[in-house]
Amino acid sequence: MTGAREHILSAVRRATGTGAAGAGADDTVASRLAAHAPNLRPARAADNATVVSRFAEEAVRAGTDVRHATGVDEIPAIIAAYLREQNMPGGIRVSDDPISTAIPWVNEPLISVSTGAADPGDTASLSVALSGIAETGTLMMNSSPENPTMLNYLPFLHVGVLPESQIVGSLESAWSILRRQSGSENTAMPRMINLITGPSRTADIEQELLMGAHGPQKHMVIILKEK
Amino acid sequence: MSQIKTERFRENTRSALADRQLQAVLGKFADGFPVKRAQAIARLPEFDALRDAARDIKNHVLENLGPYLEQFEAQVIASGGQVHWCRDAEEARQTVLSICKNADARTVTKSKSMIGEEVDINDFLEDNGIEPVETDLGEYIIQLRREPPSHIIAPAIHLSKQQVAETFREKHADRAADRSLESPRVMLDEAREELREQFLGADVGLSGANMLVAETGSIATVSNEGNIELTCGLPRVHIAMASIEKIVPTLEDAATILRVLARSATGQDMSVYTSFITGPRRPDDLDGPEEFHVVLLDNGRTELLASEFRDILRCIRCGACINHCPVYEAIGGHAYGWIYPGPMGAVLTPGLLGMETTQHHPNASTLCGRCESVCPMRIPLPDLLRKWRTRQFGAEITPTASRYGLKVWAYFARHPHLYRLITKTGAIFLFAAGGRKRRFRHLPFAGGWTDARDLPAPQGRSFMAQWRQRPPRRSGGRL
Numbered sequence: 105m106t107g108a109r110e111h112i113l114s115a116v117r118r119a120t121g122t123g124a125a126g127a128g129a130d131d132t133v134a135s136r137l138a139a140h141a142p143n144l145r146p147a148r149a150a151d152n153a154t155v156v157s158r159f160a161e162e163a164v165r166a167g168t169d170v171r172h173a174t175g176v177d178e179i180p181a182i183i184a185a186y187l188r189e190q191n192m193p194g195g196i197r198v199s200d201d202p203i204s205t206a207i208p209w210v211n212e213p214l215i216s217v218s219t220g221a222a223d224p225g226d227t228a229s230l231s232v233a234l235s236g237i238a239e240t241g242t243l244m245m246n247s248s249p250e251n252p253t254m255l256n257y258l259p260f261l262h263v264g265v266l267p268e269s270q271i272v273g274s275l276e277s278a279w280s281i282l283r284r285q286s287g288s289e290n291t292a293m294p295r296m297i298n299l300i301t302g303p304s305r306t307a308d309i310e311q312e313l314l315m316g317a318h319g320p321q322k323h324m325v326i327i328l329k330e331k
Numbered sequence: 332m333s334q335i336k337t338e339r340f341r342e343n344t345r346s347a348l349a350d351r352q353l354q355a356v357l358g359k360f361a362d363g364f365p366v367k368r369a370q371a372i373a374r375l376p377e378f379d380a381l382r383d384a385a386r387d388i389k390n391h392v393l394e395n396l397g398p399y400l401e402q403f404e405a406q407v408i409a410s411g412g413q414v415h416w417c418r419d420a421e422e423a424r425q426t427v428l429s430i431c432k433n434a435d436a437r438t439v440t441k442s443k444s445m446i447g448e449e450v451d452i453n454d455f456l457e458d459n460g461i462e463p464v465e466t467d468l469g470e471y472i473i474q475l476r477r478e479p480p481s482h483i484i485a486p487a488i489h490l491s492k493q494q495v496a497e498t499f500r501e502k503h504a505d506r507a508a509d510r511s512l513e514s515p516r517v518m519l520d521e522a523r524e525e526l527r528e529q530f531l532g533a534d535v536g537l538s539g540a541n542m543l544v545a546e547t548g549s550i551a552t553v554s555n556e557g558n559i560e561l562t563c564g565l566p567r568v569h570i571a572m573a574s575i576e577k578i579v580p581t582l583e584d585a586a587t588i589l590r591v592l593a594r595s596a597t598g599q600d601m602s603v604y605t606s607f608i609t610g611p612r613r614p615d616d617l618d619g620p621e622e623f624h625v626v627l628l629d630n631g632r633t634e635l636l637a638s639e640f641r642d643i644l645r646c647i648r649c650g651a652c653i654n655h656c657p658v659y660e661a662i663g664g665h666a667y668g669w670i671y672p673g674p675m676g677a678v679l680t681p682g683l684l685g686m687e688t689t690q691h692h693p694n695a696s697t698l699c700g701r702c703e704s705v706c707p708m709r710i711p712l713p714d715l716l717r718k719w720r721t722r723q724f725g726a727e728i729t730p731t732a733s734r735y736g737l738k739v740w741a742y743f744a745r746h747p748h749l750y751r752l753i754t755k756t757g758a759i760f761l762f763a764a765g766g767r768k769r770r771f772r773h774l775p776f777a778g779g780w781t782d783a784r785d786l787p788a789p790q791g792r793s794f795m796a797q798w799r800q801r802p803p804r805r806s807g808g809r810l
């Protein structure tokens with residue numbers, strides 16, 4: 105509706121006192137976008153030596169099960185133990201990321217591994233996080249052909265593998281990782297960035313907090329220290 | 332479902348106050364969100380400074396809204412999406428319908444969207460043979476009951492678990508009639524199962540957006556259930572509905588808003604799921620929709636932008652003002668007669684629907700100021716309510732008796748000697764008439780007060796008289 109577009113934009117311009125060309129305002133906007141400067145960041149979001157322990161602490165507060173692995177070869181045992189503990193079936197859907205494909209599942213023959221997009225029948229999934237945010241214990245997942253988004257949402261259990269070196273203090277620092285990765289200051293955003301802080305929940309019936317609404321009822325993060 | 336009944340505010344209020352079930356649920360309200368919010372803020376010493384930063388971001392956006400909207404649009408198109416500008420509710424409804432028709436849609440899954448409520452999209456789709464399915468648990472429950480939401484972040488907060496159980500028993504008719512629906516857990520699991528099928532079968536996903544990021548053309552969504560991502564990610568077409576003031580400049584600015592949003596809303600440091608969605612599925616992606624549409628709605632916002640009510644456009648719909656409002660706590664959300672209740676609603680609703688049918692809203696407030704004290708965007712809500720009252724007076728919408736009363740009062744207020752004489756005489760008279768009980772059960776012209784409570788009798792001397800005779804204070808002391 106081109107008529108609507110012009111109508112709304114000119115009403116906005118009248119209301120804000122910027123002319124039709126809006127040159128002055130355009131410059132203000134362009135320079136703010138180019139600078140994309142962070143605003144105030146709280147002390148607990150600092151990028152310092154304690155980010156890993158702070159991440160773990162905040163993630164646990166949010167209801168995430170945090171595990172540590174030194175090398176991908178420790179991951180199958182961690183998952184096997186968890187599935188047993190939770191009385192869950194032994195199947196897991198795994199992303200095609202270089203880190204996930206390096207996991208040696210042969211050591212846990214009872215776990216059956218599949219790859220590809222999530223299937224409604226999947227009970228557990230594993231994918232690799234782009235970053236972890238210590239301030240709130242939040243995982244940053246980015247969609248890609250290797251890490252399809254629905255892995256994070258459809259199964260009962262989602263496991264996010266988080267390389268320790270990718271843990272930062274704040275969301276702003278995580279955006280920097282994304283901007284660096286895309287190789288340009290202008291972010292090339294993936295289709296989906298999912299920030300995940302704990303398992304799915306709702307309090308819509310009489311304010312009673314329950315885990316496992318539509319997303320995973322169990323959320324695990326494995327902090328991976330490369331050898 | 333969201334029919335407008337704002338002009339019935341008085342009647343609605345009366346029945347809400349007499350509704351025992353509602354009053355029981357509202358009784359628990361104050362122990363929920365406000366307590367959690369206070370706990371979350373106690374862990375963040377910079378919270379007030381972050382409120383300033385958040386306010387400054389939105390003020391900057393509103394001052395430069397035109398270029399930001401154009402930038403946002405350009406980035407959506409660059410990432411393969413489409414933007415549809417809509418002046419009003421009707422244009423928005425028609426736009427959504429035509430996208431759905433092009434997609435041959437029969438069912439549409441929906442995640443909670445206040446804009447969807449504002450334009451009443453559900454009824455419209457239904458009338459046009461398309462089935463909308465709400466997927467947020469609270470919205471799902473009220474959709475089954477065909478009720479409007481009673482709170483912007485907790486739409487089913489007015490219901491007891493027994494009512495939810497009855498609803499499920501009636502509407503999930505193919506399940507065993509004698510099954511147990513004792514606990515919220517069992518009800519949640521049942522709803523999850525029902526909705527899983529809907530998610531997988533829907534042709535279109537319809538969502539709202541908490542923010543529109545101009546820098547990247549992304550929409551940002553926030554939820555705790557995970558239903559938004561399933562709504563946006565599984566169907567072939569995704570439509571996001573948002574009003575024009577939802578813009579933030581950059582990803583960094585979005586980070587600042589997120590720091591105040593969840594804490595103010597539910598008392599979480601961060602909601603469980605925050606997603607930034609940019610365009611449709613990429614060439615090698617294994618999932619995601621093939622089409623991505625943003626419906627950008629004005630519906631009265633440009634007028635608010637040009638008015639003395641611009642500040643309300645900073646609102647991020649966190650609900651904190653509602654959660655701390657003594658009026659909301661007494662009457663709940665439905666009494667307001669439309670989708671935006673509490674202080675933010677009392678300011679926004681007259682702006683969107685006009686003053687004529689919403690005359691009670693700005694007046695249903697004691698101006699106690701709690702809303703402003705908790706608003707993360709530092710919106711001066713009491714001040715804006717006062718401005719509506721002034722406008723009503725100017726437009727002669729204020730009822731004749733009140734106008735007359737105000738004029739009489741204004742006359743005396745401008746003549747302090749007369750004012751003092753009257754109050755002095757009045758105080759002496761009421762003191763004498765107060766009787767032994769020192770209160771009035773009925774008073775002529777004051778039925779509005781004495782119908783529901785007693786009026787305490789004055790002590791015999793006016794405040795000014797007592798003030799003049801107060802004992803001398805120690806020097807330098809302050810009251």
Ligand code: SF4
Binds near residue numbers: 595649675707
């Ligand atoms: S007015 Fe302020 S407190 Fe109320 S919903 Fe909006 S942002 Fe939240």
